[in-house]
Amino acid sequence: MTTVVGTHAVGNMDTWLGGGESRKAVFATFCSRYRIFRHSDASKVSIVWEDVDLAKMQATLGAAETAAAKAKHTVIDPVEIYIEIEGSA
Incomplete structure (x- = not known):
């Protein structure tokens, strides 16, 4: 398992942020936990998935x-x- x-x-951004429960269900299929980071100026996000099954x-x-x-x-x-x-590391 790895971090991605x-x-x-x-x-x-408001629409995207409103989809949190949907994302939670999708991400649960391939990782144990995740964190979301929002870009300070642009409409961009980064998601850190932990303990990822890459094939899944x-x-x-x-x-x-x-x-x-x-x-x-x-x-x-x-x-x-x-x-x-x-x-x-």
């Missing part, structure tokens, strides 16, 4: 249901993904 960071823009994450993020949720919550692609380098 995802960063993306949002079309409407890939399947979940590629699912049609996830694409629909992204559209509903105004996620703007691309979602940049950064995977922790083991032993880097």
Whole structure:
């Protein structure tokens, strides 16, 4: 299990922030916990997922249901993904 960071823009921050319960359900399929960081000036967020099952994450993020949720919550692609380098700390 590893830590992954995802960063993306949002079309409407209030709409995106309102989707918290939906995100919680989606993220529970591939990680044990997550934290969200909001850019101080731009409509961008970064999400830190912990204890990620990478295969489950890939399947979940590629699912049609996830694409629909992204559209509903105004996620703007691309979602940049950064995977922790083991032993880097």
